[in-house]
Amino acid sequence: MTPNALLALDQAHDGSRAGGKAAALAxxxxxxxxxxxxxxxxxxTPENAVPALVDRILAWAEQRAPYGLIARSSAVAEDGAxxxxxxxYTSRFTPARPFPLRTAITAVQSSTLEPxxxxxARLHGVTAAPGxxxxxxxxxxxxxxxVLAAEVLAGRCVRWRIEAVRGLAEPLVNGTQAGxxxxxxxxxxxxxxxxxxxxxxLPATPDExxxxxxxxxxxxxxxxxxxxxxxxxxxxxVLHLYTPASWAAVPVLSEERCQVLLDRAVAxxxxxxxxxIDVEWAFTADGTxxxxxxxxxxxxxxxxxxxxxxxxxxxSGIPAVAGTGAGPAVRIGDGTALTGAVLIxxxxxxxxAGALLEQPAAVVSTTGGPLSHTAIIARELGIPCVTxxxxxxxxxxxxxxxxxxxxxxxxxxxxxxxxxxxxxxxDGEAVVVQHLPAIAPRDGRAATLLLHSPSGQRPVLPTxxxxxxxxxxxxxxxxxxxxxxxxxxxxxxRLKLGRLLWPMDxxxxxxxxxxxxxxxxxxxxxxxHD
Amino acid sequence: xxxxxxxxxxxxxxxxxPASTLLEWDLYTTSLIAWPRVLLEDPTPYGRLRxxxxxxxxxxxxxxxxAALEKFLSDPDRVRDLADRTALHREQTAHALDxxxxxxxxxxxxxxDEAIARGTAAFLKVMSAHIVNWLLPEQxxxxxxxxxxxxxxxxxxxxxxxxxxxxxxxxxxxHRLLLEAAASIRDxxxxxxxxxxxxxxxxxxxxxGSPAAAAMPLEDPDRAADLLRTLSASADPESELVxxxxxxxxxxxxxxxxxxxxxxxxxxxxxxxxxxxxxxxxLAWAAxxxxxxxxxxxxYLSLVRRWCTASEHDATRVTTPDLLALGEGR
Numbered sequence: 084m085t086p087n088a089l090l091a092l093d094q095a096h097d098g099s100r101a102g103g104k105a106a107a108l109a110x111x112x113x114x115x116x117x118x119x120x121x122x123x124x125x126x127x128t129p130e131n132a133v134p135a136l137v138d139r140i141l142a143w144a145e146q147r148a149p150y151g152l153i154a155r156s157s158a159v160a161e162d163g164a165x166x167x168x169x170x171x172y173t174s175r176f177t178p179a180r181p182f183p184l185r186t187a188i189t190a191v192q193s194s195t196l197e198p199x200x201x202x203x204a205r206l207h208g209v210t211a212a213p214g215x216x217x218x219x220x221x222x223x224x225x226x227x228x229x230v231l232a233a234e235v236l237a238g239r240c241v242r243w244r245i246e247a248v249r250g251l252a253e254p255l256v257n258g259t260q261a262g263x264x265x266x267x268x269x270x271x272x273x274x275x276x277x278x279x280x281x282x283x284x285l286p287a288t289p290d291e292x293x294x295x296x297x298x299x300x301x302x303x304x305x306x307x308x309x310x311x312x313x314x315x316x317x318x319x320x321v322l323h324l325y326t327p328a329s330w331a332a333v334p335v336l337s338e339e340r341c342q343v344l345l346d347r348a349v350a351x352x353x354x355x356x357x358x359x360i361d362v363e364w365a366f367t368a369d370g371t372x373x374x375x376x377x378x379x380x381x382x383x384x385x386x387x388x389x390x391x392x393x394x395x396x397x398x399s400g401i402p403a404v405a406g407t408g409a410g411p412a413v414r415i416g417d418g419t420a421l422t423g424a425v426l427i428x429x430x431x432x433x434x435x436a437g438a439l440l441e442q443p444a445a446v447v448s449t450t451g452g453p454l455s456h457t458a459i460i461a462r463e464l465g466i467p468c469v470t471x472x473x474x475x476x477x478x479x480x481x482x483x484x485x486x487x488x489x490x491x492x493x494x495x496x497x498x499x500x501x502x503x504x505x506x507x508x509x510d511g512e513a514v515v516v517q518h519l520p521a522i523a524p525r526d527g528r529a530a531t532l533l534l535h536s537p538s539g540q541r542p543v544l545p546t547x548x549x550x551x552x553x554x555x556x557x558x559x560x561x562x563x564x565x566x567x568x569x570x571x572x573x574x575x576x577r578l579k580l581g582r583l584l585w586p587m588d589x590x591x592x593x594x595x596x597x598x599x600x601x602x603x604x605x606x607x608x609x610x611x612h613d
Numbered sequence: 614x615x616x617x618x619x620x621x622x623x624x625x626x627x628x629x630x631p632a633s634t635l636l637e638w639d640l641y642t643t644s645l646i647a648w649p650r651v652l653l654e655d656p657t658p659y660g661r662l663r664x665x666x667x668x669x670x671x672x673x674x675x676x677x678x679x680a681a682l683e684k685f686l687s688d689p690d691r692v693r694d695l696a697d698r699t700a701l702h703r704e705q706t707a708h709a710l711d712x713x714x715x716x717x718x719x720x721x722x723x724x725x726d727e728a729i730a731r732g733t734a735a736f737l738k739v740m741s742a743h744i745v746n747w748l749l750p751e752q753x754x755x756x757x758x759x760x761x762x763x764x765x766x767x768x769x770x771x772x773x774x775x776x777x778x779x780x781x782x783x784x785x786x787x788h789r790l791l792l793e794a795a796a797s798i799r800d801x802x803x804x805x806x807x808x809x810x811x812x813x814x815x816x817x818x819x820x821x822g823s824p825a826a827a828a829m830p831l832e833d834p835d836r837a838a839d840l841l842r843t844l845s846a847s848a849d850p851e852s853e854l855v856x857x858x859x860x861x862x863x864x865x866x867x868x869x870x871x872x873x874x875x876x877x878x879x880x881x882x883x884x885x886x887x888x889x890x891x892x893x894x895x896l897a898w899a900a901x902x903x904x905x906x907x908x909x910x911x912x913y914l915s916l917v918r919r920w921c922t923a924s925e926h927d928a929t930r931v932t933t934p935d936l937l938a939l940g941e942g943r
Contacts, residue, residue: 295618295619295621295623295663295669296615296616296618296623296625297615297623297625297627297628297663297667313625313627313628315615315616316615316616316618317618318618325628328631402769402773403773404773405769405770405773405774431784432784432818432819432820432821433783433784433787433788433791433815433818433819434819434820435784436784436785436787436788437788437853440788440853440856440857440860452746452747453751453772453773453776454746454776454899454900454903455903456782456783456784456903456904456907458776459776459777459778459782459784459900459903459904460782460784460785462773462774462776462777462864463777463778463781463782463785463860463861463864464785464860464864465860465863465864465867488773489766489769489770489773490766515873515877516869516873517869517872517873518869534873534876534877537689537890561876561877561880561881561886562886563883579881580877580880580881581880581881596877598870598871598873598874598877599870600866600867600870600871601863601866601867601870606767606771606870606871606873606874607762607767607874607875607877607878609877609878613881
């Protein structure tokens with residue numbers, strides 16, 4: 084065998100040539116476990132040798148890869164007992180064509196030089212040579228795929244966690260989607276947590292990859308039931324499909340398939356002589372299970388949700404109405420009073436207006452943006468609001484949550500924080516307004532300044548009556564092209580920021596001006612002479 | 614909008630509005646393609662129709678037109694002019710719909726045809742103003758206000774407050790109408806009259822979906838009467854009205870306070886001051902466009918559905934070209 088020869092995956096026992104991932108898969112194959120066939124570009128294959136190998140790989144793949152190929156990292160130090168290097172190296176889906184395949188192989192090879200991988204190696208004290216082999220396999224088109232982590236004792240899984248999504252597992256592994264979670268401890272199976280999956284990723288045929296976004300592609304469920312899904316986009320040989328609405332409430336994995344997975348995990352652990360195992364798996368539409376990776380479990384096995392789009396301790400969406408509010412989560416029609424609660428809703432119609440007038444503490448909507456009707460009604464009613472929190476449907480009724488409408492976040496809280504109600508202290512500042520309020524505020528202001536409207540509109544000028552009720556009232560003109568109105572009894576003070584019409588008998592001109600909201604909060608403060 | 618694919622963006626209403634009729638898709642796609650002409654007086658179409666409900670936009674065209682929109686919306690005079698034009702298009706639509714309603718009531722199909730054609734032409738322009746809500750230069754605006762107010766959080770709060778409509782949003786407006794009707798019944802107004810009024814003015818807004826293919830529940834005055842009977846008997850519509858008015862006044866005051874704050878912060882820098890004035894006006898315009906368009910859209914769809922019944926057309930198959938053609942050659 085020449086140094087640059089391809090290895091068949093089932094012969095890739097030598098981890099120093101085939102890398103850790105390939106060596107582990109070869110051991111599984113030897114024990115009769117269902118691993119997709121493949122080839123290995125060995126460690127140390129120079130870049131100039133790759134083109135010749137590509138031709139041989141394509142010849143091998145001709146009848147095997149209707150959905151293209153996947154080039155996967157298999158570093159010498161990968162999938163070790165203490166350091167998995169999970170997610171540190173590159174995997175690439177690629178059409179079965181020379182240039183893309185060559186590019187994919189060299190990209191995987193060079194990922195050994197990734198700074199994050201090197202930093203990870205240093206952190207875990209891995210000193211092995213940074214050799215990288217590349218596993219080439221036909222891309223599977225899974226009905227469901229995911230990860231399984233388990234502790235195996237006496238031939239059975241005593242603690243396990245399975246995360247599953249439809250299609251490829253990549254978005255689950257990289258944390259952009261939250262999978263359906265099945266977990267258990269000894270004889271106890273925990274309730275299934277549903278997946279949050281709006282998009283399904285599937286390797287595709289060349290014809291499918293030519294279809295533009297908006298067209299329909301077939302997707303298969305278990306039992307070969309096929310439906311159509313909308314194409315969101317396609318890139319690097321993979322279709323991104325919107326999850327068909329008819330599948331929204333259908334579990335990804337049945338109990339029976341979970342059991343098949345657990346049984347295979349036990350066998351894989353035995354094959355690798357380990358007790359804590361981490362498996363990446365895929366089911367194809369014919370019900371066949373494929374083990375695509377197996378390695379020692381190097382992290383703690385938590386039963387809670389580990390991946391997903393949740394922010395660190397809650398959920399994020401689009402900021403819609405500023406402010407914070409906290410309270411128990413409620414939904415319209417569940418018989419709970421909305422006053423002081425956080426309303427979880429979809430797009431609101433006018434039927435909801437009455438409920439919103441009960442003054443909920445905040446609104447969380449699963450849809451919409453800052454100009455959606457839900458956002459606008461919440462804004463008009465002064466209720467902090469976050470929109471487009473898709474996962475809000477999962478928030479249990481009565482769960483205490485805090486909504487930050489400026490940040491666009493929703494977080495669980497142990498208690499309801501006290502709302503700030505005190506007004507900012509005014510201490511001799513002039514308050515700038517666009518219209519004099521009906522009732523003159525007694526808030527410690529030195530004066531009220533009317534902000535002059537821009538050119539083309541009638542100037543708003545103080546009247547003797549207004550001055551009598553509101554104390555000292557001046558006019559601030561900030562637009563250069565506005566003529567200074569004639570106001571008897573007023574002097575013109577020229578400032579860097581514009582002009583001030585100040586009553587002759589108004590005393591000293593104030594040093595500081597502020598804009599204040601109806602709650603007495605100072606929104607902006609600046610020196611009048613700045 | 615789907616991500617860029619092979620140098621092309623796709624706007625897929627077939628996906629985002631799967632239950633829509635052809636007319637609803639048509640209103641979206643036609644006005645989407647036409648927004649540069651309606652807003653910027655730029656004849657470049659914003660993409661091309663692939664099939665009903667789906668528009669493909671070349672990426673360079675998208676970027677060029679978005680840059681033009683951003684520049685346009687930084688000029689306060691042009692924004693004011695745009696807001697005036699949008700208001701005119703709304704008035705033209707409402708006027709045509711009034712005429713069409715009257716013609717249908719009079720069973721004058723010829724007059725109804727002509728009014729619907731005029732209403733369709735005007736309403737497509739209203740839709741074009743609404744359609745750019747998701748193309749607004751929100752990030753440059755936030756960046757500008759962050760600089761002016763020296764805080765990104767304040768900039769966000771400011772933008773959200775400025776996106777308050779000048780006139781009460783349609784949800785509260787419809788609810789206010791209902792409360793006023795309930796209060797008027799307590800003051801002795803006949804239930805049937807109040808119900809007919811609510812049904813005519815807000816009946817198309819209550820209920821799920823749209824009135825394109827089937828009537829909304831409160832388009833039926835009897836069902837509006839049922840609701841009003843319950844509301845006037847069991848609730849306190851007067852105090853709810855006071856609460857609603859108070860909230861609206863407060864949100865307007867918050868908007869004015871943030872507008873003032875941003876203008877004060879930008880004062881002394883004429884270019885920044887003009888940009889702040891422009892974005893403030895543009896955000897109010899966008900919020901108004903969203904709210905008023907919804908009222909007109911439901912009114913328009915309901916009217917066309919009833920016209921289809923009267924003229925034996927299929928409301929699920931009729932398109933904007935069909936309706937625009939009604940005004941030709943008469």
